[in-house]
Amino acid sequence: ALIVCMDLLQKETIGKKYDKRHIEVFADLGSPFSEDQLDIIIANLKKTGISLQFFLPFPMNDEDRGENASASTHDSKNQNSFPGKGLSEQQKEGLQMVKKLMFSLDQEEGL
Numbered sequence: 239a240l241i242v243c244m245d246l247l248q249k250e251t252i253g254k255k256y257d258k259r260h261i262e263v264f265a266d267l268g269s270p271f272s273e274d275q276l277d278i279i280i281a282n283l284k285k286t287g288i289s290l291q292f293f294l295p296f297p298m299n300d301e302d303r304g305e306n307a308s309a310s311t312h313d314s315k316n317q318n319s320f321p322g323k324g325l326s327e328q329q330k331e332g333l334q335m336v337k338k339l340m341f342s343l344d345q346e347e348g349l
Contacts, residue, residue, distance in 0.1 A: 239263075240261070240263070240279060241275070241279065244279070244288060247259050247261065248286060258287075258289065259286070259287060259288045259289070260290075260291065261288060261289070261290050261291070262291050262292075263290070263291070263292045263293065264293045265292065265293075266294065266295050266296075266329065267329045267332030268326065268328055268329055268332075269332075270328065271331075271332060271335060276335065279339070283343060284343070289343075290339070290343060292336050294336075296325065298333065298336075298337070
């Protein structure tokens, strides 16, 4: 989906004035993904000047929460939207991919 969005954004802005090209991703990271072309995606985001932002229904540090964590160990603003459930393995892997992507872009001010 990210590749399609990047392609569409590039094609639709050719010859047009714009201040910034930006992609916002709203996801729970529960769907399968592939890191096969992650380095190429990062390089293209940097090359084209497209910034990227992820909106997740849980805090970035929620993966450390453990399934049996009690509410008293976390203040309410850091509570998972699904108390007690914790993140699935798919979501944990997705979160690692998002972190890798965002930290790579942050080094080159791509955020």
